[in-house]
Amino acid sequence: MAVRERLLRGTLKTGLRLLFKTPGRLPLPAPWLRGGMAALSGLTRQLPDTPPATLTLGGVACERHGSSRACAVLYLHGGAFFAGSPRTHRVLGDALARALGASVFLCDYRLAPEHPYPAALEDALAVWQGLLDLGYRPDQLIIAGDSAGGGLALAQALALKAQGRPLPLALLLISPFTDLSLDSDAMRSMAARDPMLSRTLLARGADWYRRDIAADDPRVSPRYADLTGLPPLLVQVGSEEILLDDALALERQAREAGVCVECQIWPGLWHDFQLLQGLLPEAGLALDAMARFVDAVFANEDPCLR
Numbered sequence: 001m002a003v004r005e006r007l008l009r010g011t012l013k014t015g016l017r018l019l020f021k022t023p024g025r026l027p028l029p030a031p032w033l034r035g036g037m038a039a040l041s042g043l044t045r046q047l048p049d050t051p052p053a054t055l056t057l058g059g060v061a062c063e064r065h066g067s068s069r070a071c072a073v074l075y076l077h078g079g080a081f082f083a084g085s086p087r088t089h090r091v092l093g094d095a096l097a098r099a100l101g102a103s104v105f106l107c108d109y110r111l112a113p114e115h116p117y118p119a120a121l122e123d124a125l126a127v128w129q130g131l132l133d134l135g136y137r138p139d140q141l142i143i144a145g146d147s148a149g150g151g152l153a154l155a156q157a158l159a160l161k162a163q164g165r166p167l168p169l170a171l172l173l174i175s176p177f178t179d180l181s182l183d184s185d186a187m188r189s190m191a192a193r194d195p196m197l198s199r200t201l202l203a204r205g206a207d208w209y210r211r212d213i214a215a216d217d218p219r220v221s222p223r224y225a226d227l228t229g230l231p232p233l234l235v236q237v238g239s240e241e242i243l244l245d246d247a248l249a250l251e252r253q254a255r256e257a258g259v260c261v262e263c264q265i266w267p268g269l270w271h272d273f274q275l276l277q278g279l280l281p282e283a284g285l286a287l288d289a290m291a292r293f294v295d296a297v298f299a300n301e302d303p304c305l306r
Contacts, residue, residue: 057130150176
């Protein structure tokens, strides 16, 4: 690794620790902690060329990036179920729309603790129906998300399956938070190396979201659900994050269920590095990898056999 790249990574890690990880360890109320993610979005300098369109789908406010009628992405932002918004993920949404040649709809779902489960899931399903009402077919739609939004995206696909409704073309999950029991080796072994997440932060968000529901209940921890019948699934995760084992466990479970799954582990990188579009070269490369996966699915190829 070149000296310049090492310096860049070190600077970014320091910024993440100061803006997000350190405040997340403090007993601050949710509205204060939300400011950390808003500040994190200020690290990115690659602003969208044009302002996103705003619209309401199924009664839920959304931002739209891109204008494709051939493919659309319903994107669920991360933030441990209590933080984040379309604004914090605007740069990522715009970059994803350009990489995939798709319209990306960032969903402003309700947040815990004010709105615990199932509020966020209900909003995601309402936006899905709103996209169908716009004229998109299920096989033109992708559900994606990062961190808690990745877990919510998986839960949404499972809810559609349980309701006997058509499923999306594919699922794209970035560092998905799918196991609210927080019981993995990486939670401990990567605690010091992950510059963004702490177990304390995830535990608070998980507790606010699930309330009295057991942490290993498939409704809130979709890794414990039956994944049979889900569409092709791409998981991206950094090698230095506390959710690494969650991604690997999800990959194993999906394979056992016969689901086409590809898990990409990005060496030396951390949780949600894809947010750093325009700053970190690997962030753009990760979206290019998503585009190749989606292109293969659209071409009726098996992206998991490449």
